[in-house]
Amino acid sequence: MRSARPALLVLALLTTLTFGLLSPTAAQAAGSTSKVSVLTFNVCGHAAGCGSWTKRENAVVKRIVDAKADVVAVQETWGVLSRLERRLAPYGYAKVADSGNEGMFAKTSKLSPVTVPTTNTSCELVTFFLDPSVDTSMWERRLPQTDDAGNTWYWSSKKGWTRSSEVCTDSIVQAPKVGQTVIAPGGRAGAAWAMLKVKKTGKTYLFVSAHLSTGKNGAAGKRNKEAARLLAVTATAAEGRPRVFAGDFNSSIQRGKDTVGKRFEKAGFSDAYTKTKKRKGTKYNTATGYGKKPAAGGSHIDRVMLPRGAAATRWEVLVKVRGGKAVKPVPSDHAPVRVSTVLP
Template identity: 25%
Template sequence: MRSALGGLAAALLLLVAAQPATASTTPAQVGLVSFTRASLSGDSATLTLDWGDTARARSYQIFMSRSYSMSSPKVLSSTSSTRTVTGLVRGVSYFFQVRAVNGGAVGSKSSRVGHTTIRSQGAGGGSTYRVMTYNLCSEKCSGWATTRKAPALARIAAFKPDVVALQEAGRLALSPPTGYGQAAYKSAKMLWFNGNRFKVAMTTCPAGDASCMPALRSGWIALGGTRYAVWAELVDLDTEKSTVFVSVHTTPGKSDEAALLRRDETLVLVRALAKLNPEQRPVVYAGDFNSHKNRSNDYLAGVFHSRGYYDAFDLAMSLRRQHHNSYNDFSVRPVISYKWGDHVDHVWVRPGDGKVLSWQNGASIVDGRMVTPIPSDHSPVVVDVRLN
């Protein structure tokens, strides 16, 4: 009797094993895959991916390709919902998909996401500065004085930036928060600086020239039409080292005509800064550039690249909310772009000038929804950069 029962049990086990995967065993689809960290050592780069724990997953497969079509992918594995991928080529874009595995059952692949590895870094042994760029839409968008001004200033206060590059901020002119100074203003663009970290540099006069009057090293640049940028050379109070910061707002629009205007405005900007900065001090460009790398006509990026400047987004060692677009359109549900994260607000730096420690979208988000009242149709972008 025992032998017969044993044979029956074995048969049942074989029958169960032969059954196809069911809804009770097939893992769910992996959700949004994010890049949380990046590193560079010599010519070898890494990217760290993270995603939410997936129902019925016992392990995960990570598909990696240098093509958005995911052709010829390399397949990696992980027993947790994170994976650091090593041995990558610096300055190269990689694309990933992740799917959950439960024995012989696999879930659907996640949406494709991409990121560019860090191309190069300076020694980064100097001071660390937190830079925020923030388009406030204080005049064109309704509700500034009644509902949006206070939460906008609260976002700035929450991050305690050392330098704030503001655009469409005309209704805040000459009224920086306590502890901050205003270094430059023109046509609703302005630069604020932390008075405990910086002072505005002064011009020097030739020896013996009694008629020379020192002036602040700050001002504005006409980019063409009604477009302007403001700049200031700020001196670190501790190290006495100078850095030039810029706030800019280029022409809006998705058309090729608008993209060409942005390219020309950026050309004017970088050429003007080259003349204003003959000592070649580090320059940090921040602002609403109305363009991103997912557009085929992102021509202004080529202007920066030709002069050795790259988006801090692609140089950052730590990333947060990179798929949440910096332009939020006052949407309570965050606007997400899977391929890159479509950010029109940028901070451009020269990799050789230091290290970008972190990049983050500074929106206030709780339980997957924007906290209301939403301060602006743009979310602040916050970058920590450590200069040489």
């Protein structure tokens, strides 16, 4: 009878390749999707006309907390981002990206930062003592003296001849994969991003908080160039992972000449607004202003852009209105936009 050992070895090898290298968890993740809710909010932390931040901070924090989003992208945060970080921490949010004027928070129970090996250099000032074997009989103690190696020594009645020098050492540490860029040289447009892992599925995505230039007429062409740069820079940072863009694009489907939206469409992205029929607050502009009534022209310049294969199950402008009037205090001249997404 021929031995069955070769057949068993082949079976064992196939089993190892199928299950050993691809665990059940990994196999599940390979065919799964990630449900992630995203909030984008221009908080108007410092711009002219925004008024006192201290009078609005509680309202901003409450609007974010009440939204219960997994990822929160904020813009116009210069000078207030650290305050938001402290205020949101008790609610389970951690700051994961920061360009100064754009930032991002993530729910730590749902997502975690992806880390990469990074060289960390640490330096300290070290005091060296002169070797007693060195002949210092000709050295004048009241002046610095130089030895044959070019080192300068100083005399101390308590320590003798000493010198101080900065010594630096390198070590490899794990650091979050984050980044930022100015997408309009000389302007205010910029972005911050972070690579985040969805704990339930193990899948990773690059989430981006962006703010493009404001203005009408010729500004549309400027924003088109900014969008192109934003897409190019983040494509390199994403390293093939899906990207989700959230922010104040100052361009909307409803405004007609939506150069930014068209640029994103060419790159394979879709406005979450178009991916679902479950919408709320659509009549309101996302730039609502501080008037007695929120602006209601239906212009949505604060957007969430989704990659190919992604879906949206709900889209909503979070505006608080009572009796047709804005509930005071109005947190910002923009309203948050919340989207429930299903990512590939």
